[in-house]
Amino acid sequence: MAARARSVGEVIRKNPQASGFAIIVSNDYASYPKLETLRGTAKDAEKIHSTFQVLNIATHLARNVTKPDLTALLSGAAQCKYYPEHSKCIAFVFSGHGYDGNHIYMQDGNLMKIEDIVRPFLPGSAPMIGNIPKLFLIDACRGDQQLQTAVVPRAGGGKTKKGGTDATLQVPAEGNFLVAHSTMPGFQSYELKGEGGVWMAAVAKKLRTSEESVEDVLTEVNEELMEKYQTPEWRHCMQQPERVSRLNRRVYLSVPRAHLSETECTSPQASPGATKTTARDKSPKRTTSRKARASSSPQSSLKTKLTKQSSTQSNMKDVLNSHCSEQGKPLPSYDSQKTPDGCYEVTVYVARSGRIKGSPKASKHQAEEDAAMKAL
Numbered sequence: 001m002a003a004r005a006r007s008v009g010e011v012i013r014k015n016p017q018a019s020g021f022a023i024i025v026s027n028d029y030a031s032y033p034k035l036e037t038l039r040g041t042a043k044d045a046e047k048i049h050s051t052f053q054v055l056n057i058a059t060h061l062a063r064n065v066t067k068p069d070l071t072a073l074l075s076g077a078a079q080c081k082y083y084p085e086h087s088k089c090i091a092f093v094f095s096g097h098g099y100d101g102n103h104i105y106m107q108d109g110n111l112m113k114i115e116d117i118v119r120p121f122l123p124g125s126a127p128m129i130g131n132i133p134k135l136f137l138i139d140a141c142r143g144d145q146q147l148q149t150a151v152v153p154r155a156g157g158g159k160t161k162k163g164g165t166d167a168t169l170q171v172p173a174e175g176n177f178l179v180a181h182s183t184m185p186g187f188q189s190y191e192l193k194g195e196g197g198v199w200m201a202a203v204a205k206k207l208r209t210s211e212e213s214v215e216d217v218l219t220e221v222n223e224e225l226m227e228k229y230q231t232p233e234w235r236h237c238m239q240q241p242e243r244v245s246r247l248n249r250r251v252y253l254s255v256p257r258a259h260l261s262e263t264e265c266t267s268p269q270a271s272p273g274a275t276k277t278t279a280r281d282k283s284p285k286r287t288t289s290r291k292a293r294a295s296s297s298p299q300s301s302l303k304t305k306l307t308k309q310s311s312t313q314s315n316m317k318d319v320l321n322s323h324c325s326e327q328g329k330p331l332p333s334y335d336s337q338k339t340p341d342g343c344y345e346v347t348v349y350v351a352r353s354g355r356i357k358g359s360p361k362a363s364k365h366q367a368e369e370d371a372a373m374k375a376l
Contacts (some may be wrong), residue, residue, distance in 0.1 A: 007060065007076075008023070008060050008073055008076040008077045008080065009076055009080045009082060011058050011059070011060045012058065012077075012080050012082045012083060013080075013082040015058035016082075016084050017056070017084070018056055018057060018058035018084070018087075019055065019056045019057055019086065019087065019088045019253070020052075020055075020056075020057040020058070020087050020088045020089040020090065020091065020253070021057065021058050021059070021060075021077065021083065021087070021089075021090050021091070022048075022052050022057050022058070022059045022060070022090070022091035022092070022093060023059075023060050023062065023073055023074075023077055023091070023092050023093070024045050024048055024049055024052075024059055024060070024061045024062065024093045025045075025062050025063075025065050025070065025073075025092075025093065025094045025095070025096070026041040026042055026044055026045035026061075026062075026063050026064075026094075026095045026096065027041060027063070027064055027065060027094075027095070027096035027097070027105070027106065027107045028041055028042065028063070028064060028096075028107075029064075029096070029097065029105070029107060029109075030064075031064065031107065032107060032108060032109045034109060035097055035105060035109060036097075038095075038096060038097065038191075039194065040095075040191040040192065040193070040194060040195060040196040040197065041095040041096050041191075041196065041197075042063065042196075043194070043195055043196030043201075044093075044095035044139060044191075044196035044197050044200040044201070044204075045061055045063065045093075045095060046196075047196060047200065047201055047204040047205075048093050048137070048200060048203070048204045049061055050204070051204040051205075051207050051208050052091075054208050055207065055208070055253045055254070057088075057089070057091070057253070060073070060077075064107040065106060065107055066106050066107050066108040066110070067106040067108060067110035067111075067112055069106075070106060070112060070117075074092075074117060074120045074121075075120060077090065077120075077121075078120035078121050078125065078126040078129070079120075079126065081128065083128075083129055083132065087129075087132045088132075088133070088251060088252070088253060089132065089133045089134065089135050089214075089251055089253065090121060090129065090132055090133075090134050090135070091134070091135040091136070091137065092117060092134075092135070092136045092137070093136075093137045093138075093139075093200075094117075094136075094137070094138050094139065094140065095139045095140070095196070095197060095200060096139075096140055097140055097141065098138070098140030098141045098142050098189070099111060099141070099142075100142070100143060100185075100186075101142040101143060101184075101185030101186055102114050102115070102142075102185070104117075104138065104140050105140075114136070114138065114179060117136065118134070118136060118177060118179060121134045121177065122173065122174050122175075122177070123172070123173050123174070123175065123176060124173030124174060130176065131176065131248075132176075133176055133177065133178070133247050133248070133249070133251045134176065134177035134178070135177070135178050135180070135214060135251070136177065136178065136179040136180065137180050137200070137203060138179065138180065138181045138182065139181075139182040139189060139197040139199055139200040140181075140182065140189055141183065141187070141188050141189045142181060142183055142184060142185045142186055142187055142189070143185060143186030143187050143188070144186075144188065145186045145187045145188065146187070146188055147183075147184075147187050147188070147238045147239055147240055172246075174246070175246045175248060176246060176247060176248045177245075177246055177247065178214065178215070178243060178244070178245045178246070178247050178251075179243060179244045179245075180203075180218055180241065180242075180243040181241060181242045181243065182197060182198075182199035182200065182239060182241055183199075183239040183240060183241065183242070184239075184240050184242050185242075187239060187240070188239065189239055190237035190239060198225070198237060198239070199221065199225070199239065199241055202221045202224055202225060203217070203218070203221050206220055206221050206224070207253060210254060211252070211254040212252075212254075213250040213251055213252055214250075214251045214252070214253060215243075215245060215247070215250070215251075218241065218243055221241065222240075222241055225239075225241070
C-alpha cells in the first residue's frame with residue numbers, strides 16, 4: 001500500500017509541467033467470483049487516460065484495486081506536496097460495479113463510500129490543495145432499476161458562455177469539487193460490449209474536443225446521449241447521468257484545437273448495432289452475453305433460426321419465443337438490427353446492478369432474467 005502511495009507522489013513530482021493530475025481506477029472483478037466479471041472497464045481506462053494525455057494531465061492508472069490499496073492511493077494523492085501552482089484540477093475516475101447509489105465495489109468485493117473517496121481531498125482535510133478543483137467521474141451502477149422513457153415536446157436552448165474570474169479566496173472546508181455519475185441513484189449503467197461504458201466513452205471524447213468548461217462538457221454529453229436514445233437500438237440502454245458540484249469556479253481542460261489530429265476531432269463512436277450493448281451488472285454469470293461463443297453455442301443456434309425463419313422484424317419475437325420455449329427459459333429484453341446478409345442480429349440487454357451472488361436482493365424476476373441470458 002505504501003508503494004502505491006509513493007508511486008502517486010512520483011507521478012506528480014516528475015510532471016511539473018502537467019496541467020493537472022488524475023487517478024484512474026478500473027476493476028474487472030475476475031479474481032472475485034461473487035461479482036460478475038467486467039471486460040469493458042479496461043477500455044474505459046484506456047480512453048480516459050488517452051484523453052488526459054491530450055489535455056496534458058498526468059495520470060496514475062491502477063487496475064483491479066482493493067479497498068486498502070485505494071485508501072493508500074487517495075491518501076498519497078491528497079497529501080502530496082508536489083502539485084504545481086498552475087494545476088487546473090485533480091481528478092479521480094472509476095469504472096466498475098456500484099451499489100445502492102453511494103458505494104462502489106473494489107476488486108476484493110469490499111464497498112467504498114463515494115464520500116470516503118471525496119473526503120481526503122476537501123480543503124478541511126488537505127488545505128494545501130484546497131484551491132485546486134477536484135473532479136470525480138464514476139461509471140458504475142447505482143441500483144437495479146431500468147430507466148423508463150417519457151415522450152415530451154422538444155424545446156430550444158442555448159449554450160452557456162464561458163465566464164468567471166481567477167481569484168484567491170477563503171473557501172468552505174467542504175467545497176471546490178465535482179462528483180459526476182453515469183446514472184442516477186437506484187438505476188443501471190451500461191457499456192458497449194468490448195468498448196467500455198456508454199457514458200465514459202462520450203465523456204472522454206467530448207473532453208478531447210470541447211473548449212467548454214467541464215460542467216458544460218458533462219451537459220453536452222447528456223444532450224448527445226439523449227439524441228442517441230431517440231433511436232430504437234439505443235433506447236434499451238438509456239441512463240440519466242447525474243452530478244453534484246461545489247466547484248468555486250469554472251474548470252477548463254481544453255487544449256488548442258490545432259493540437260488535435262483530425263481523427264481525434266472526428267472519430268465516430270461505435271453504436272449498439274455494431275457492438276452489443278450490455279449493462280454493468282453484478283448478477284450471476286451474465287458475462288456469457290459478452291463473450292465469444294463457439295459455433296455450437298445456443299446463440300449460434302438462435303442466429304441460424306433467425307436467418308432461416310425471420311425475414312421480417314414482425315415475427316422476430318415469435319422466433320425468440322420459440323427458441324426460449326425449447327430451452328425452457330423466459331424471453332429477455334432484446335433489440336434487433338438487420339444485417340447485410342438478410343438475417344437479424346439480436347442484441348440482448350443485461351443489467352449492471354450492485355448485487356452480489358446469493359444476495360437477498362436477487363429477486364425472482366432477476367433469477368429468470370439470468371436463466372434467459374444463459375439460454376441465449
